[in-house]
Every structure is written in structure tokens, then in C-alpha cells.
Amino acid sequence: MKLPLSFYARPALTVARELLGAHLVVEAESGRRVVRIVETEAYVGAHDLACHASKGRTPRTEVLFGPPGRAYVYLIYGMYHCFNVVTDTEGVAAAVLIRGAEPLEGLGASVRTDGPGRLCRALGLSLAHNRWDLAHPPLYLEAGAPVPESQVARGPRVGVDSAGAWALEPFRLWVRGSQHVSRPPGRGSRESA
DNA sequence: CTATTGATGGTC
DNA sequence: ACCATCAATAGG
Numbered sequence: 001m002k003l004p005l006s007f008y009a010r011p012a013l014t015v016a017r018e019l020l021g022a023h024l025v026v027e028a029e030s031g032r033r034v035v036r037i038v039e040t041e042a043y044v045g046a047h048d049l050a051c052h053a054s055k056g057r058t059p060r061t062e063v064l065f066g067p068p069g070r071a072y073v074y075l076i077y078g079m080y081h082c083f084n085v086v087t088d089t090e091g092v093a094a095a096v097l098i099r100g101a102e103p104l105e106g107l108g109a110s111v112r113t114d115g116p117g118r119l120c121r122a123l124g125l126s127l128a129h130n131r132w133d134l135a136h137p138p139l140y141l142e143a144g145a146p147v148p149e150s151q152v153a154r155g156p157r158v159g160v161d162s163a164g165a166w167a168l169e170p171f172r173l174w175v176r177g178s179q180h181v182s183r184p185p186g187r188g189s190r191e192s193a
Numbered sequence: 194c195t196a197t198t199g200a201t202g203g204t205c
Numbered sequence: 206a207c208c209a210t211c212a213a214t215a216g217g
Contacts, residue, residue, distance in 0.1 A: 032206050043209080050197055050209070051209090052209080055204095056204080056205095058204080058205075059204085060204060060205090070211075074203080074204095074209085075201095075202065075204090075208095076202095076203090076208060076209070076210060077200080077201070077208060077211080078200070078201030078202035078203075078208090079200065079201050079202075079210080079211080080201095080211070082209060082210085084209090091211085098207060099209085115210070115211075116210075117211060118208070118210090122217075127203085140212070156211045157197080157209070158209065158210095159209050160209060162207095162208095163209095174215050184208095185195090185196090191205085194216105194217085195215105195216085195217080196214100196215085196216080196217105197213100197214080197215080197216100198213085198214080198215100199211105199212095199213090199214100200210105200211090200212095200213105201207100202208105203207105203208095204206105204207090204208095205206095205207090
């Protein structure tokens with residue numbers, strides 16, 4: 001069942017929590033691909049110094065200020081893409097970054113979908129998908145089996161050290177024990193939080 | 194196992 | 206100049 005607009009029209013942290021276990025569906029000419037989300041990060045608004053929107057309202061960040069339920073895809077380091085879901089109400093620049101997922105359909109067993117860059121590469125997502133409406137095919141999300149609170153771990157967001165105190169906020173959520181959660185530098189294969 | 198570095202292009 | 210990353214490499 002496709003997630004309705006009302007799902008996205010809530011605070012980013014709430015959406016980030018609820019997206020764990022949800023399915024991301026991409027229907028392309030090359031086939032239909034489905035993954036189960038296991039890792040997310042919330043960017044809660046323009047006042048959040050880790051959020052791209054904190055730099056101001058620009059052509060690139062405009063979509064973040066717009067209505068919820070749209071895709072925000074950006075290019076990073078010249079070679080990787082990151083896929084976000086715009087949340088909250090129009091005028092509030094909040095979004096959720098999808099950082100890791102488990103392949104369910106249309107992907108080879110050896111394809112890695114942990115890490116935002118690898119996930120986009122596996123799903124074929126690029127700047128062409130920026131601003132797309134997520135309420136219907138060919139790009140949408142659907143409900144999955146709920147992830148119980150006991151399996152949800154939280155910790156600081158990855159790669160946002162320059163965001164001052166905001167870098168410490170535990171806005172990164174993941175499914176405890178999942179093999180498809182990304183491994184930020186600084187640890188071998190251990191989990192924290 | 195940890196640490197470091199190069200690739201590569203949009204954005205401001 | 207800066208980057209919400211990744212893969213490859215060098216070193217212990």
C-alpha cells in the first residue's frame with residue numbers, strides 16, 4: 001500500500017522513524033526494483049545547521065521548502081547521489097535522507113545498498129529524479145512490516161561535523177543488527193547507541 | 194584492523 | 206572552495 005501524502009506531512013524525525021521498514025519502489029525501463037529501508041537521517045529544518053537549507057533558499061534547496069512528499073536528490077563529491085524525502089509542512093525545509101536499505105526485488109544478491117551513494121547507484125537514482133512526486137509510480141514508497149521500537153537504534157548523523165552542536169543530535173536511525181546499515185568510519189563492524 | 198587519499202562536478 | 210561519499214591503497 002502506497003504511503004499517502006499525510007505520511008510525509010509530519011516532522012522529519014517522526015518520518016525518519018516511520019520509514020524504517022518501509023519499501024522504496026523504483027520502476028524503470030530496466031526493471032522494477034524494491035528495497036526495504038533500514039537506515040535514515042532526519043534534517044529538521046533551515047535552523048538545523050546540518051541541513052542544506054540552512055545555507056538559505058537557493059535553486060538547489062528550493063524543493064526542501066516546498067510541499068512534503070517530494071524527492072530531494074543531490075550530487076555529492078561529483079560522483080555520488082543522495083536520495084531524500086521532503087517532509088513537514090510547506091515552508092518548513094525538512095527532509096529525511098535514506099542511508100541504507102535491504103534489497104528485496106530486482107537487485108542481484110551481490111549489489112550493495114548500504115550507504116546513500118551506493119543505494120542511489122543500485123536504484124539508478126540521479127539528479128533527474130530531483131523534485132519528483134513520491135505519491136505515485138514510477139517512484140514511490142509503500143508500507144512494510146513495522147519495526148518494533150526495541151530494534152531501533154539512534155546516533156549522530158554521518159559526515160556533518162561542521163554543523164556545530166547540531167552534529168551531536170541523535171538524528172540518525174537504523175534497524176539494530178541489520179546487515180544493510182552503512183558503516184561510518186571510526187569503527188570496524190561494531191554498532192553504537 | 195586503521196588511516197589516508199584521489200576521483201569528480203554541481204553549487205554558491 | 207566546499208561537499209549528508211566511496212573505493213583503493215598503504216601501513217601496523
